[in-house]
Amino acid sequence: MNCLIVDDNKIALSALKHLVDMEESLTLVGECLNATEAYQKIANNKIDLLLLDVEMPGITGLELVDGLGQIKPLIIFISSKKDYAADAFDLNVVDFILKPVTPARFLKAIVKAREIYKSRNLFIENKKDEFIFIRDAGVIRRLKLSDICYLEAKGDYVKIYDTDKIYTIHSSLKSVEDKLTPDLFSRVHRSFIINVSKIDTIEGGTLIINKSFVPVSDAYKSALNKRMQIL
Amino acid sequence: MTTKSDLLKQKSAINFTHNFRIINLDYLMELSMGDVKFQKELTNQFIELSISETDQLNLYFETAEYHKIQPLAHSMLSTIYIMGLGPKLESHLQELKDYSQPDQLKRHINIISDVCREARVEAEIFLETL
Structure with a gap:
């Protein structure tokens, strides 16, 4: 899965990048420090999975997802505030992880994302076929x-x-x-x-x-x- | 402003020990999965970022730019977690995020600045062991 990390904190970004690098099923396509930059990346690249901080200056992670429409990839929200969990799940995201992100919790979310990713690519159809x-x-x-x-x-x-x-x-x-x-x-x-x-x-x-x-x-x-x- | 050379001077006065008083490296060890290069990278990032963030906190208070303190306090949570400072600083950063009276902010900013300063000294010592 092509993956994009979005977090305004450089340490959080490095930590997530390290976890992504350790996971064979993920290919890191980019890292962004804000939602505007992320929107451009999502619009111009094939992004399957977004690892997204909620609270960022300017546009929040929740606002970014809300505005993605048709191009919405799978989303895993990552936040230090659990209060955002309900709003996050309302946006049909894969998972919501509280910081600090442990490797075990990260892997659990990735397994979930992988399953959904597989079933999203479910139909290999031909309308003429029966x-x-x-x-x-x-x-x-x-x-x-x-x-x-x-x-x-x-x-x-x-x-x-x-x-x-x-x-x-x-x-x-x-x-x-x-x-x-x-x-x-x-x-x-x-x-x-x-x-x-x-x-x-x-x-x-x-x-x-x-x-x-x-x-x-x-x-x-x-x-x-x-x-x-x-x- | 605290400089790296200030920290190194402070460090020389402290006896080398793995039993750090302020920082807790359990999370960094778990996250790094034995990758020493990553441990160094993140520890250096903590040192640099915590200096700039605490300096900014103090500056925003002195210039009464209180609205800038809340997002900075939020971002600092990610910075302090890497050195296991959550139990020591989470509540103070939360106070900065939820503040109502500016006069109450200073006490929390001072505590955060002091703990980060001591944590950086220990982080420097940790770097020397790698």
Whole structure:
């Protein structure tokens, strides 16, 4: 993972650089003493992981992350003040480490980041194919689209309900939706996409698919009805 | 302003010992994982940075630029952790970050300056052992 360190204290920067150098899975792309410099680096380089101090002069680490939008890499916040933890986790960051950072605590955060990084690069897809690939427990697995019953958003993850197994991947439901064939799949709820061919019954606002209940929200009801071409 | 030669003069008056009174090297040892070059680099950085930061603290107080003390106190936490000074200085730096009355600041700045000065003397001694 390409990594960028941002901290306004030179000793903290050196300490983090040392820890990054010791970790084989990390490649240090740069070090920044403030958020403005970091923003430029992130915009112009492929940064996978940001090790970011919270309290810095000018733009804080929290403000930087909030403003990153689409280019947001994985973030590990590092601060001497635990009061920032709640705000940090609200920004869907990988971890929040209190200073002074020990090698053991650093490694724990990196392992977590590595797992998320792997699952983020989950889909090696082709919309013309009748299957998708997902990364599952260290292997890349092929899933037949026709075997998928439905998908459910769970925070930063998506659960894929196959006919007989459930897979969890780190992704947004929207980015998964973009990779599914629209002739087979339909959004029925903010948190659910279903395989239309797998619907067993519909009753009111609920679908039954493979013995599971899936809610249909009002916003998607008419689109689903059109899609099903009910006789 | 405290200079490096001042520190070296002070150092000569202290008996060499690994049992430092002010600094605690446990964190530096854990972090360095035996990398002596890194230990030297960080110890030198502590000496240089703690001089400039404590000088700045005193300057900001004397010039009544109190708003500059809070961010500096925050940054100093990272500086002092490397020499294991957290237990001795964390509460004083926190007081500077949360201060309400300027007249209360001086006492904490004095303590921080004194502890850092003594820590630098010990850090110099530590460097000679490497």
